[in-house]
Amino acid sequence: MAWDTALAQAIKGTSRAALAGQPQPWYRAEVVQVTPKLIFAIADKEFKFDSSTGLIMTATAKSKTWKVGMQAAAILQGSELLVLDAL
Template identity: 90%
Template sequence: MAWDTEMALAIKNTSRAALAGQPQPWYRAEVVQVTPKLIFAIADKEFKFDSSTGLIMTATAKSKTWKVGMQAAALLHGAQLLVLDSL
């Protein structure tokens, strides 16, 4: 339960930061690998995230069957990428 609250607060604070003129934290993440690990990339595939390097997924995103080339809406917070859902 605490994780859900923390995630909701992070999204709320991120939205406020965007309204205050700070850089937009939303990214279009792309699946670049599915096996042996699911890997998402952002910023022209310059930054890659998997479960051992800061990839976090909502329950909705986790329930998807991801394929290479699919895209998702994601939030970048520090060194972690939170994948929200497919686009």
């Protein structure tokens, strides 16, 4: 539980940095495909990520049963998207 609190506080801190003119630290990712691969998209579905193209998931996110249209909080770092949890 303490790890979840620390992660939430880190996200909150980076969100404040974004308000100060820095790049957006997190994104609202949407599930656009479930089978044969789970694919998340960000930025109006312009960028898509799956396990072979830089999709990384926390244990919490990985344990979810994802369906097309579901949304998640995600962090974009370089060419990798870290999905944190469902929104």
